[in-house]
Amino acid sequence: xxxxxxxxxxxxxxxxxxxxxxxxxxxxxxxxxxxxxxxxxxxxxxxxxxxxxxxxxxxxxxxxxxxxxxxxxxxxxxxxxxxxxxxxxxxxxxxxxxxxxxxxxxxxxxxxxxxxxxxxxxxxxxxxxxxxxxxxxxxxxxxxxxxxxxxxxxxxxxxxxxxxxxxxxxxxxxxxxxxxxxxxxxxxxxxxxxxxxxxxxxxxxxxxxxxxxxxxxxxxxxxxxxxxxxxxxxxxxxxxxxxxxxxxxxxxxxxxxxxxxxxxxxxxxxxxxxxxxxxxxxxxxxxxxxxxxxxxxxxxx
Amino acid sequence: xxxxxxxxxxxxxxxxxxxxxxxxxxxxxxxxxxxxxxxxxxxxxxxxxxxxxxxxxxxxxxxxxxxxxxxxxxxxxxxxxxxxxxxxxxxxxxxxxxxxxxxxxxxxxxxxxxxxxxxxxxxxxxxxxxxxxxxxxxxxxxxxxxxxxxxxxxxxxxxxxxxxxxxxxxxxxxxxxxxxxxxxxxxxxxxxxxxxxxxxxxxxxxxxxxxxxxxxxxxxxxxxxxxxxxxxxxxxxxxxxxxxxxxxxxxxxxxxxxxxxxxxxxxxxxxxxxxxxxxxxxxxxxxxxxxxxxxxxxxxxxxxxxxxxxxxxxxxxxxxxxxxxxxxxxxxxxxxxxxxxxxxxxxxxxxxxxxxxxxxxxxxxxxxxxxxxxxxxxxxxxxxxxxxxxxxxxxxxxxxxxxxxxxxxxxxxxxxxxxxxxxxxxxxxxxxxxxxxxxxxxx
Numbered sequence: 001x002x003x004x005x006x007x008x009x010x011x012x013x014x015x016x017x018x019x020x021x022x023x024x025x026x027x028x029x030x031x032x033x034x035x036x037x038x039x040x041x042x043x044x045x046x047x048x049x050x051x052x053x054x055x056x057x058x059x060x061x062x063x064x065x066x067x068x069x070x071x072x073x074x075x076x077x078x079x080x081x082x083x084x085x086x087x088x089x090x091x092x093x094x095x096x097x098x099x100x101x102x103x104x105x106x107x108x109x110x111x112x113x114x115x116x117x118x119x120x121x122x123x124x125x126x127x128x129x130x131x132x133x134x135x136x137x138x139x140x141x142x143x144x145x146x147x148x149x150x151x152x153x154x155x156x157x158x159x160x161x162x163x164x165x166x167x168x169x170x171x172x173x174x175x176x177x178x179x180x181x182x183x184x185x186x187x188x189x190x191x192x193x194x195x196x197x198x199x200x201x202x203x204x205x206x207x208x209x210x211x212x213x214x215x216x217x218x219x220x221x222x223x224x225x226x227x228x229x230x231x232x233x234x235x236x237x238x239x240x241x242x243x244x245x246x247x248x249x250x251x252x253x254x255x256x257x258x259x260x261x262x263x264x265x266x267x268x269x270x271x272x273x274x275x276x277x278x279x280x281x282x283x284x285x286x287x288x289x290x291x292x293x294x295x296x297x298x299x300x301x
Numbered sequence: 302x303x304x305x306x307x308x309x310x311x312x313x314x315x316x317x318x319x320x321x322x323x324x325x326x327x328x329x330x331x332x333x334x335x336x337x338x339x340x341x342x343x344x345x346x347x348x349x350x351x352x353x354x355x356x357x358x359x360x361x362x363x364x365x366x367x368x369x370x371x372x373x374x375x376x377x378x379x380x381x382x383x384x385x386x387x388x389x390x391x392x393x394x395x396x397x398x399x400x401x402x403x404x405x406x407x408x409x410x411x412x413x414x415x416x417x418x419x420x421x422x423x424x425x426x427x428x429x430x431x432x433x434x435x436x437x438x439x440x441x442x443x444x445x446x447x448x449x450x451x452x453x454x455x456x457x458x459x460x461x462x463x464x465x466x467x468x469x470x471x472x473x474x475x476x477x478x479x480x481x482x483x484x485x486x487x488x489x490x491x492x493x494x495x496x497x498x499x500x501x502x503x504x505x506x507x508x509x510x511x512x513x514x515x516x517x518x519x520x521x522x523x524x525x526x527x528x529x530x531x532x533x534x535x536x537x538x539x540x541x542x543x544x545x546x547x548x549x550x551x552x553x554x555x556x557x558x559x560x561x562x563x564x565x566x567x568x569x570x571x572x573x574x575x576x577x578x579x580x581x582x583x584x585x586x587x588x589x590x591x592x593x594x595x596x597x598x599x600x601x602x603x604x605x606x607x608x609x610x611x612x613x614x615x616x617x618x619x620x621x622x623x624x625x626x627x628x629x630x631x632x633x634x635x636x637x638x639x640x641x642x643x644x645x646x647x648x649x650x651x652x653x654x655x656x657x658x659x660x661x662x663x664x665x666x667x668x669x670x671x672x673x674x675x676x677x678x679x680x681x682x683x684x685x686x687x688x689x690x691x692x693x694x695x696x697x698x699x700x701x702x703x704x705x706x707x708x709x710x711x712x713x714x715x716x717x718x719x720x721x722x723x724x725x726x727x728x729x730x731x732x733x734x735x736x737x738x739x740x741x742x743x744x
Contacts, residue, residue, distance in 0.1 A: 007306055010306060011306070014306075014307070044740060044741070044742055046385075046406050046407035046408075046411070046741075046743060047381070047384065047385025047386075047407065048385055048386065049385060049387075049407075049411060050407045050408060050411060050743065052742045061740065066733060067733075132551070132552055132556050133551045133552065133556075134551050134556075134559075134560070134565070135551070135556060135559055149490060151490055151549070151551065153500075156498070156499070156500045156501075156550075157500070158500070158705055158709075243374060244698075245698065247500035247501075247701065247702075247705045248500075248701075248702050248705040248706065249698070249702060263378055263381070263382075264377075264378075264403065264694055265403070265406075265691075265692075265694070265695065265737075266381060266385075266403065266406050266407075266691075267740075270740075
């Protein structure tokens with residue numbers, strides 16, 4: 001086929017033409033909102049129409065806003081629980097389910113992963129029923145097994161709201177992260193274990209000297225994504241606590257606060273300031289995590 | 302002719318995309334009829350309006366009314382977003398009382414609802430309806446919503462269990478009388494006299510309004526740290542905390558059903574709308590339930606309060622505001638319809654003239670043959686005012702925080718230093734609301 005100049009041009013520009021819908025949509029719905037929100041964070045707004053320039057006033061107000069402080073504290077507590085409870089449990093489960101002597105491993109893997117398939121909204125509704133005082137399954141079980149009063153108000157008592165959230169998120173995410181660890185464990189060279197055994201290493205030493213270094217890239221990835229996910233927590237508490245922040249704002253997270261200020265109070269400017277603070281915070285924490293774990297230096301990462 | 306260089310499949314996609322794009326761009330659906338769209342968040346309202354619409358359409362040939370049932374939160378968020386973005390909105394919207402204030406945050410001229418002040422005053426509705434009910438839907442002296450209801454509050458009680466315990470409901474006049482009985486019949490962890498929350502504001506709010514208090518004063522200034530609020534807190538907390546508490550709650554919906562059926566709580570605050578919920582959700586209690594006016598603070602005092610409410614607003618973007626106003630009047634002021642709707646919903650309408658009809662005088666077997674309509678109508682004129690603000694949602698949350706803190710303090714320390722703590726905590730919460738509202742440049 002003889003190529004005309006039109007088709008020669010096509011060969012040159014067609015790739016750009018094909019990626020242009022993505023670029024256009026990404027610019028409109030991705031890049032523009034980012035810069036718009038940065039601009040908005042310098043205004044007090046009532047929706048996008050009415051706005052008054054306040055410079056860094058929104059960020060200054062954040063520093064003395066008790067609700068923002070509560071949201072930061074709750075989010076950090078939740079993130080710490082995710083890192084120090086969820087990930088060790090996921091890893092433990094993964095190690096257990098990678099043991100060849102365990103029968104029905106495939107079934108257990110599926111069973112632990114399943115909660116992830118149904119989504120946060122469903123899980124929140126489900127646990128909302130399970131946590132009901134007097135008649136809920138959790139209270140009835142705690143009463144019949146441990147004699148704990150069955151009118152324990154998990155979602156009405158400020159000191160029990162966070163444990164309830166953590167418990168719910170554990171049910172949902174332990175199995176999910178377990179899958180990553182399972183995949184990583186399968187990639188660890190078995191000869192290293194044999195060599196360690198020959199050198200007289202016990203199980204604990206094998207875990208710290210062989211397993212952990214072997215799965216470090218995946219562990220860093222899970223650590224960073226779990227932390228970012230924790231800082232983005234919204235649907236779970238929002239639905240579980242009946243569209244509220246819970247008693248004494250005990251379930252208020254940063255994203256929930258962002259939503260409330262932006263879409264309940266109507267101040268998109270202040271919500272943008274909260275959003276940018278959150279984004280910068282998550283970025284800094286992720287960088288620290290990567291630095292601590294050595295992922296930055298490219299050591300196996 | 303050269304072929305398309307990326308194959309026939311890609312060529313077909315390009316052609317289809319072009320055709321569908323052109324169709325969507327240039328195709329216009331012409332509407333030959335006038336259509337009024339209405340959003341309501343309450344299922345009971347939706348069912349009632351569907352019944353009422355045919356007569357309106359018959360009286361207005363060529364007009365179609367489309368009533369849509371939209372989730373309450375979605376009404377607020379979608380409507381606010383649409384107002385802000387200047388998008389299409391329904392002509393008529395019902396908004397729940399606790400979110401109505403959030404529509405009044407910006408400059409008065411940017412409120413998305415039509416100013417109904419002149420229409421209300423000229424049509425005489427201001428005098429025909431309970432004026433207190435306009436207050437939550439007003440800002441800067443202008444009316445933006447027509448009140449749907451009065452929502453006086455009584456106590457709904459398990460008459461059978463109270464009688465079994467030797468309690469004569471008719472002899473209860475004051476809260477002191479009531480609390481004395483509460484101390485007698487309450488069995489911690491098993492049975493409480495009254496449904497009262499130690500973390501939510503719905504119940505304490507009823508008592509706050511009964512005392513003449515509120516979250517905001519008539520000028521829209523935060524007022525829930527004034528003496529009335531402090532006294533309400535001092536009165537309420539010992540009812541839900543400490544060893545002598547007489548109130549508790551387990552939850553709503555099915556949980557409430559079980560709690561009432563099993564006698565976990567013997568009485569609960571019952572605004573008119575809630576009585577229908579109880580009838581539908583706990584039909585087995587028919588004949589065992591009875592209503593009584595709220596106990597007064599002192600003999601001869603106010604025997605009611607208010608809980609909940611709905612306003613009807615006409616959006617500024619409506620192309621048919623006069624027709625929408627006619628629809629509003631048809632739905633809210635047509636007496637025979639209001640009577641029928643009362644039978645369906647138990648909700649007392651705001652129009653005083655409607656209360657004389659037979660439907661409001663009928664004995665109700667569920668409520669031990671009490672005349673539910675007449676009882677609520679008798680209390681309706683005394684329903685206290687409640688004032689709103691764009692910060693009403695925040696104020697409720699902050700008042701709730703103060704309540705939770707006071708309950709925690711009382712559980713730990715009892716009466717010792719409680720009054721001072723409650724004052725301080727309420728002031729702290731109210732100041733947080735003031736700090737937030739002080740940032741609003743549109744006040």
